Amino acid sequence: MRNGVSGIDRFLISTKPDIIKMRFIFFSGLLKTIIFPGIILKQVSISYGFSIKVKLVTLCCFFLLNTYTTANLYFPFHIKNISAMSHSHPHLALANLLFPSIAHTSESLELLYPARSVSTVTRFGPSPTGFLHIGGVYTSLLSERIAHLNSGIFYLRVEDTDDKREIENGVYMITEGLAKFGITIDEGPIGKDGADVGSYGPYTQSKRGSIYQTYVKELVARGMAYPCFLSESESVAIREEQTLAKQPLGIYGSYSPWRVATLEEVTEALSAGKKYVLRFRAHGNPNKRAKLHDEIRGDIEMQDNFMDTVLLKQTGIPTYHLAHVVDDHLMRTTHVIRAEEWIPSFALHIQLTEALGFQAPKYIHIAPLLKADGGGKRKLSKRKDPEANVEFFFEQGYTVEALVDYMLGIMDSKYEAWRLENPTVNYKTYPLVIDRLPLSGALFDIVKLDSIANTVLTRLSTEELQSQGLEWAQKYDKELARLMEQYPEMTYKALDIERHTEKDPRRFTKFSDLRGQLQFFYEETFESLKNTAPSLPECVTPEVQKAFIEDYLKAYDSTMDRDVWFEQLKNIAHTHKFARTGDEWKTGEYIGRVGDIAMMLRLLLCASAKTPDLCYTMRVLGRETMEKRLKR
CATH class of the missing domain: 3.40.50.620 (HUPs)
Incomplete structure (x- = not known):
């Protein structure tokens, strides 16, 4: 008796092939001890007229003799002496010794997890030991695309066998990160509170x-x-x-x-x-x-x-x-x-x-994603490289679309040309194939990513840029978000400067660029900028500054065309001894150039040498703010 189950019981319920075979032999033997002798005895008794008592005694003798023989011949370790298993089946005895209470068999598990009806099934099997690695997103994106392009299934399996390194909320960080990338997971611990979705779970190895x-x-x-x-x-x-x-x-x-x-x-x-x-x-x-x-x-x-x-x-x-x-x-x-x-x-x-x-x-x-290091290349490291963490890209304000386009371009050399021809088409329609996957590691090129990201943000309407930028700021730059919400009209006008024109400077690569392009429009952030503003050009003395500003404000008209505005600026500067052209400057009769005057205006109005076009910046600021800042 072991675990409440006798040797006979285990023999009767076992699904092992060898036991099934022996069970058949055993019951065949019992069949011979009862049925066949009974038939023979019946025929003999008819001929010789045996009494009922003689018949029963004879039949019992047959039964006892054949049962004893069958049991000893076929089942010495199941019935006569289970310890004898160690001599005739040592590996089986060892297995039962080490695992006495296993409920399943390989056969029963095959029934629990039947073959699927789809031709392609892929998975992502991360370990919840830290942040979601950009390489993991790359692998997930590839696996998801291969599955869904073939009408298959992509599932998430948590490989948490390294319990010493597992971190709290590690699984949530993984599922949340993949969700941000819009990677569709069909099965896995993706339900409410991490509940399993799908019929092939548990999808967490520690539960298996x-x-x-x-x-x-x-x-x-x-x-x-x-x-x-x-x-x-x-x-x-x-x-x-x-x-x-x-x-x-x-x-x-x-x-x-x-x-x-x-x-x-x-x-x-x-x-x-x-x-x-x-x-x-x-x-x-x-x-x-x-x-x-x-x-x-x-x-x-x-x-x-x-x-x-x-x-x-x-x-x-x-x-x-x-x-x-x-x-x-x-x-x-x-x-x-x-x-x-x-x-x-x-x-x-x-x-x-x-x-x-x-x-x-x-x-x-x-092949892995690599990083240039000391003239060579190495794998992106969780410990050394901030860009290994997908959260780095979200904090910087890269769009998911840019990151996906960049990774698909690494996977398939033909993707970039397809994207140029189809700039607004969903990437999921691209026929990605594994034959074009690179065999050597690709250098993770931030410059290339920035180029793609700039194209993506440039393509957005100003309304979309403002809306998505605000959504990003609400999570990663709360002060900026507050100001964008407080001054929505000015924010829109500031973002819209020269966008989608022939001279579009494509100022935005990632949403974190918004602060640098908006901070001088808001009075609250402008005040702090003044403390670190560069000095005015040396040729612009306080006396020159005061005189020029007085004349300029008298002539300024915010409705002027930009080219007319610039001609006016040059002419007023000229009256204060600033050269309008290079030829004029060469004469030596001027104290500075018109660029010095433009820089003075830029620094006084924005406290920064890098701003959007000065003409349009003045329009957004408005005359009241201009006068306040220029006369300060």
């Missing part, structure tokens, strides 16, 4: 422990996995031995003493309370080359896996190697799109897939 243990138990039962009780000091000693012998470092072959341990040795270790991990018993040959196929790289040759990799940690939590193979199979993933850093583990993952009897999905190992 019994599923992984089911498959590990079956691997143990087939001799393809084993418990390893090596201590840290023993592992260190093995590495030192391997280093001296110039052998590959790791636990494998003769360097894995528990690989060949007997059931008695394992039982003794368990009784002693020793901690252990479950390792894959690799069957690879270190002298053999494995040929594996990648959808964009073609056939890849690499050393066959011979390492006995950990499948279950001491805590019972699976490693990525086991978890993703099991999950991709049960969730019916057809295309695994992941970083090329997983190529060295490719052989192991295919070995595990085959050992578990799964059909391997198609693998696509994509």
Whole structure:
């Protein structure tokens, strides 16, 4: 009796193929002890006239003799002595010893997670250990596009097996970040309060422990996995031995003493309370080359896996190697799109897939996003590079459209030309194909991104720019948002200066640029700007300044055409000894140029050397504000 279930009961309810076969034989034997003898006895009794009592005694003798024979011949470990299993089926006995209470079988799990009706299923499997990486968005966008362009399913799976590094609200940060990019997730922990949506969950690996243990138990039962009780000091000693012998470092072959341990040795270790991990018993040959196929790289040759990799940690939590193979199979993933850093583990993952009897999905190992560093290139780092965090781009005010266009341009070399021909068409109509994915890492080019972002904001109407800019400011620049809401008409006029004209200076690349273009229009921010304003040109003395301003305000007319306005400015400047042209300046008869006068006006009116066109800036400020600032 174990866990309230007898050996006979386990025999009767088991779904193992070998038990089913033996169950058939057993009941066939019982059939022979009752039915066939009964028929024979009936015929004999008719001929010889046996009494009922003789018939029953004879039939019981047949039954007892044949039942005893059948039970001993076919079921010595189920009925006669269950402990005998350790001699005839040591791996099965070990599996039952390690996992006595597993509810599922691989067969029952296949029924729980049936094949899907769609041809393409992709996923994004992030770890909730920090902010959402821009590389993760790149992978998600690619995976989502491949799925939905083929009328398939894209799901989110939280790979939280690294419990030591998991952070609070990590999953929310991921789902919120992907939502900002408009990436449509069909299944995953995307419901209210992180509830699962979809029929193939749980979509969080920490909630799938019994599923992984089911498959590990079956691997143990087939001799393809084993418990390893090596201590840290023993592992260190093995590495030192391997280093001296110039052998590959790791636990494998003769360097894995528990690989060949007997059931008695394992039982003794368990009784002693020793901690252990479950390792894959690799069957690879270190002298053999494995040929594996990648959808964009073609056939890849690499050393066959011979390492006995950990499948279950001491805590019972699976490693990525086991978890993703099991999950991709049960969730019916057809295309695994992941970083090329997983190529060295490719052989192991295919070995595990085959050992578990799964059909391997198609693998696509994509090149990473890189950053220029000291004349070379390296991966974008979570620790070193602020732009690795997607929140960096949102804080800066890049539009999602610009970021998506930039990433699609990296994925597909033909996308940029398509966008130029279709500037307002939704990117989701673009026929992205995996054949054009780059094989080498792309440099994350901020200059290129800025160019795309500038085009996107330039394309917006001024109403859209003001509305979306305000929405951004409400989250990232609350003071600016307050002023934009307080002065909506002036804000609109200031943003609209020269927009969508032949001389459009395309002043806005990201929404954070709004502050720099609006701050001198609001009296509250102008006052603080004055403290850091550059000095007036040296040729503009206080006396010259006062005299020019007095004449200029008398002549200024806000309704003048810009060219007329500029001619008037030059002429008034000329009367105060400022040259109107380069030729005039060369004569040496002037104290300065008209540009010096324009800079004086710019600094007095805006406290900044960089402003929108001065003529239109004056119109937006209005005469009252102009006079106030010029006469101060």
